[in-house]
Amino acid sequence: MGRDLTRGDMPALVLAALATNPAHGYAIARSIEEKSGRAFHMKEGTLYPVLRTLEADGLISGEWEVQQSGPARKVYRITERGLSELASRRRDWDDYAAIMQALLGGKSDAQPA
């Protein structure tokens, strides 16, 4: 399966990627890619507008941090508001998935030709 990520998918995926650990932009992109089993493709430059929007909404916070090796990097953390937003988006997704499952049905619902 291969699918291009749409703009609407990204905020939830970024929040989910940051839910467990703080990360910088490159690590967030790799996390999304790896967790999707490389099924989702995105232009990684589109990550930064999403990060700015989430920062402006107070869902994540970004700080420049000096690394043990290499130059300082901007590391993002999910905030309390971000965690509740992620929980809300998960509920919405579960509802949506349940409705789609009911609409599309399984093999048992298929009518014989």
Place this chain on the structure above:
Amino acid sequence: MHSQLDIYLKRIEVELRALPGEQRSSELAEMRQHLDSMIQAYRELGYTEADSVTYAIQQFGNSRQVGRKLVKATTTRRHFATGRKLCLTAWWLFIVSLAMPACTVFGGVMRGYACAVIVLFGSMPYSTFIGAVYYHAFGVANLWLLFYPLLTLRIVSRKARCVSTAVSALAAILVATLWTSSGWCIGFYTWIASYTLTAIGSAVIALDGVRSANKKRFAV
């Protein structure tokens, strides 16, 4: 070393010109680090230096789109909300001032337009085009040229916003000081209000960028 990468980042920087200098530098530094990590990952997969840079840039996306989306995400959020509300009010006032002459009840306002046009653009051949169509067309052109770009934040360049602020402030001063007749005060005050609000709105938008830059600069 990576001239292709430098050119790519330079293109993004051009698109980010609407952002305050410090914020622009921060964005570029972050994107450069991301790209450097991607290049390093491709190198570890065995690609040549040149190929790694090319693939990383392709994977990062079109420079123009990356820059524009970043500016849009940064500027159309809370930073510009106040200025945008003022511009929206100015836009509504201007629409009202355009609609009023269409009603015969406010026939005097039409003459108000004529005077304002004469004051602002004395060299135009207004005498040969006297009539509602000419003045409405002029008003609509004015609306689209001055108010609409501010309202929709199409003017992202700080220099363009400053020019727009200056033009609308000048227009407000000219109309306010050179107006000699008090007979058509509805049109008169509507014009002044719309121009003044546009000036204030665009100034707020312009200054807000400076404020956010200062906030970063003085942050401990």
